[in-house]
Amino acid sequence: MSDRYPWRNTSEDIAGSSPPQYETPAGAQEKADAVLAAAKQYTDEQNVEFNDHIANADIHVTPADKTNWNSKAAGDHTHPVATPSSAGFESAADKTKLDGIAAGAGTADSATDTVIGNRTATDSVTPGLTGTLTALLSGLFTLIKGITGKSSALTAPATTLEAAKAHMDNTDVHTSASEHAKLAGIEAGAQVNQPAFATVNDVVAAVPEDAMTIEGGTGITVTSNPAIKKLIVTATGTATPGAHASSHITGGSDVIPDAVAGGASGLMSGADKTKVDGAIQFIEKGAANGVAALDASTKLPAGQLPVSAVQATTADITYYVRTDGNDSNNGLSNTAGGAFKTIQKAVKSVPKHADHAVVINVAAGTYAEDVLIADYNGSTEIYIYGGASLADAANFIVNSFYVYGCVNQIFIRGFTAVTTSRQAFKFTNSNFCQLVFCRSVVTQTPTQTGVEASNGTSVRVAGCEFSNKGAALHATQGSTIISASNSGTGNVYGIFATEGGKVTKEGVQTAGTEMEHAYNRGIITSGVMNPWGDNTASSRPFVSASHTAQQTISSANSWLRVICGAESNDNLGNYDPSTGLFNCPTSGMYLVIAAVEVTNAVAGDELKLAVGSDAAVLLNVDHQRPGSSGYQQLTGSAIIVAAANAKLAMWVTSSRSGTTTNPDGYYTYMQVIKIA
Numbered sequence: 001m002s003d004r005y006p007w008r009n010t011s012e013d014i015a016g017s018s019p020p021q022y023e024t025p026a027g028a029q030e031k032a033d034a035v036l037a038a039a040k041q042y043t044d045e046q047n048v049e050f051n052d053h054i055a056n057a058d059i060h061v062t063p064a065d066k067t068n069w070n071s072k073a074a075g076d077h078t079h080p081v082a083t084p085s086s087a088g089f090e091s092a093a094d095k096t097k098l099d100g101i102a103a104g105a106g107t108a109d110s111a112t113d114t115v116i117g118n119r120t121a122t123d124s125v126t127p128g129l130t131g132t133l134t135a136l137l138s139g140l141f142t143l144i145k146g147i148t149g150k151s152s153a154l155t156a157p158a159t160t161l162e163a164a165k166a167h168m169d170n171t172d173v174h175t176s177a178s179e180h181a182k183l184a185g186i187e188a189g190a191q192v193n194q195p196a197f198a199t200v201n202d203v204v205a206a207v208p209e210d211a212m213t214i215e216g217g218t219g220i221t222v223t224s225n226p227a228i229k230k231l232i233v234t235a236t237g238t239a240t241p242g243a244h245a246s247s248h249i250t251g252g253s254d255v256i257p258d259a260v261a262g263g264a265s266g267l268m269s270g271a272d273k274t275k276v277d278g279a280i281q282f283i284e285k286g287a288a289n290g291v292a293a294l295d296a297s298t299k300l301p302a303g304q305l306p307v308s309a310v311q312a313t314t315a316d317i318t319y320y321v322r323t324d325g326n327d328s329n330n331g332l333s334n335t336a337g338g339a340f341k342t343i344q345k346a347v348k349s350v351p352k353h354a355d356h357a358v359v360i361n362v363a364a365g366t367y368a369e370d371v372l373i374a375d376y377n378g379s380t381e382i383y384i385y386g387g388a389s390l391a392d393a394a395n396f397i398v399n400s401f402y403v404y405g406c407v408n409q410i411f412i413r414g415f416t417a418v419t420t421s422r423q424a425f426k427f428t429n430s431n432f433c434q435l436v437f438c439r440s441v442v443t444q445t446p447t448q449t450g451v452e453a454s455n456g457t458s459v460r461v462a463g464c465e466f467s468n469k470g471a472a473l474h475a476t477q478g479s480t481i482i483s484a485s486n487s488g489t490g491n492v493y494g495i496f497a498t499e500g501g502k503v504t505k506e507g508v509q510t511a512g513t514e515m516e517h518a519y520n521r522g523i524i525t526s527g528v529m530n531p532w533g534d535n536t537a538s539s540r541p542f543v544s545a546s547h548t549a550q551q552t553i554s555s556a557n558s559w560l561r562v563i564c565g566a567e568s569n570d571n572l573g574n575y576d577p578s579t580g581l582f583n584c585p586t587s588g589m590y591l592v593i594a595a596v597e598v599t600n601a602v603a604g605d606e607l608k609l610a611v612g613s614d615a616a617v618l619l620n621v622d623h624q625r626p627g628s629s630g631y632q633q634l635t636g637s638a639i640i641v642a643a644a645n646a647k648l649a650m651w652v653t654s655s656r657s658g659t660t661t662n663p664d665g666y667y668t669y670m671q672v673i674k675i676a
Contacts, residue, residue: 123153312353313378319346319358323365334361343371343384343398354378354408362386362415366397370419373401376408387414390437390463403457406430418442423449424466427457427479434460441467447492450510453479453501461486465510472510475501475522486510497522541585542673543575544568546665550599553659559610559617559651562596562661564670575672581614581649582672584642589676593637594621594650597667599660601632606655609634614647633667639675648672 054060061069082088090098119134127139141153148157159167167173175183199205203212214231216222221234248256248267259266319331325339331346332338340346346360355378362385376382386396393414400419403410403426410433417424417440424440426449427433440450450466453459454477462484466472471493475481478500485507488494494512495503502523509515516524545564553560563580574583584590592611601607606625612618621636640648650670652661662668 311351313351313356313358316357317350317359319349319360320363321346321360321367322363323367334363339363342369343367344369347371347373347384350376350382351378352376354380354382356380358382360384362396364395368399370399370422371401372404373406373410374404376406376410378408381409381411382406383411383413384415385413387437389414390439390465393437393439401425403427403430403433406433409433411436413437416440419448420444421448423452424469425451427451427453427459429455430457432458432460434462435464436461437463439465440469441465441488443468443490444470446470449474449496450488450491451481452476453481455479458482460484464488467491467510471496471517472512473503474498475503477501480504482506483509493517495524497524538571540674541572541574541590542671543570543582544671545570545575545577545580545669547596547661547663547668548665550663551661553652553654553657555657556655557653558657559653560661561614561649561651562668562670564665564668566665579614580670581647582670584644584646584648584674586674587642587644588674590640590642590648591637591673591675592640592648592650593671595633595635595667595669596650596652597631597633597662597664598652598654599631599662600629601626601654601659602629602656603627605632605659607632607634607659608653609636610651610653611636611638611640612649612651614649617651631662 080086080088081091082094116133119137121134121137121141123138123141123145125135125138125142127143128135131139145151145153148155150157200212205212214222214233216233219236221236223232223234224230225232246252247254257264257266258269259272320334320339321331321341321343322334322336322339323341324336325331325341326336327341327345329338329340331340331349340349343360343362346362350358350360352375354376357380360383364387373382373384387393393416396415398415398417400417400422401412401415401424403412405428407430410427410430412425412434413436415438417438419440420442421444425435425438435451447468447470450469450472451459451461451464452471452474456478458480460482461473462482464486466486466488468490469488469492472486472488472491472495473481473483474493474496476498480501481503483495483503483505486509488510491510491512492514494510494515495505495517497503497518498520500521500523502525504525506526518524545567547562548565549563551560551562561580563577565577565580567575567577572585574585575581576583582590582592594609594611596609598607603626607623608620609622610617610620618640619638621638622634624632624634626632634652642648
């Protein structure tokens, strides 16, 4: 009988057979193996191709490539053109400029005649120090034309500078100053050998060699002494002259002139005789309408003085001056009908002996006066008030002020002096004066002085302005000017001191081409002289330095150079705070002051302080053995004779190692100053 389920090892499709047939396991395995082998072969072939594809670097990117690409700008990105202040791409215009510059341009010798080309210069421009080549050359030609004096810079001069210099130096064709003075003293037409006399009465010299003989008359003997060139006329008394008085008066043959008041002596005139006869006799002194007599105090009694006479002050006085006033007024009220018109009238109205305060109030205006304040000998002040500030002084105009021979203090405030021919403010032979808020800025030819103090006068000048002067302030002949915060420019000398004059200054000072000039024992100072009596405080080598960092003596009895690391003063920069050394700029004598405090002294320690050079101790200045432990200070000073560029330092030692210095600069410090 046939199988119910026939099995076949076939590979053809048997599923649709009738009756159905089924694959055996072996057949199925065979088919599966065949499929697996075919699949493996296919995948192997594909893997080879796939691996080749993966390994192809031409069609793949690495992570580094990707990072690099991601940092790039987009394809439509543009770059800016370079500017003078930032880098960038070269523009077409810049490229054109660059192509037009020759190779090597700007290097040495590149500016050849061909490159520079022709230039046309003139000789009629204003010379300057900056500009184009043409402008500079034109300025040079203009200067040459001015020097030669020709109409063109290219026209040869009449002479050369060398020839002109030789001519100027030729003493044969020029006169010296002394020769010129000698010639100026010779009158026109003067002869080499002039006559000994020209005409005496009716005797006329015929030739230069003519001589005149003098003979004595009756009772007269004439003798001569050729050795001393002396002619002696002696009355021998052998004859008596006859009466001749009438010959000497008016109408006589030998008239003697009348005496001249304050001049030559002579005969008394008839008019003078009349005055003598009418003179008040001595017994009339002190009588009414008579001659004033001095009282017991050597003063004129008030009752004998005329109403207009100036007397000593009896009370404080205030006068007023106005441009609409009148010098016929009494000056006692500030009105047009009461005030004086001139400052000089007010000054003259002040008694010469003033023992009370005197104030002269001047109203704003122009007073064309050279005000003289002279010979006041009282004990108080005379105040002359103009403006109340420097700015206000411009409204109070005078020519000048001159103070002479005053014992009273003269105080002048708030005026502008406009003189062009004398010192603006002058003080002479007076005790003490003050000048406050005053000005003089007008240009003077020749230049004058703003303030001059002479002959022992002391003047305080404060808050003033002086410009365009030969000297803004000048102290001379032992006088003193106290200058406090003054201003001004355009002066030759800001401060000038001569012939023992002294100027002490505080605050800002007047300026000049030379700020300060002192000679012939003149002194200019800030007010305090140093112990040597000169004014070199700012130029004298000096240092004051203090200790800032603790130091330790490393071994017993070894010297330690103490370093003061902070300077409070080093006039000329001679001290090095990093080394503790002072460099002597010049040879001389130097005073060294040293102070060192140790912090951990032990009773019985031997402590020494010395000054010396950079390498060795020179002089011991202090030596102590403390009786207790703790802080111990050593101080001392020495004068060292040092050569230029020598080094000075201070040194300390202890008999015990480990001794330390106190870094407090109040206790440990060094000072050095050159004293001679």
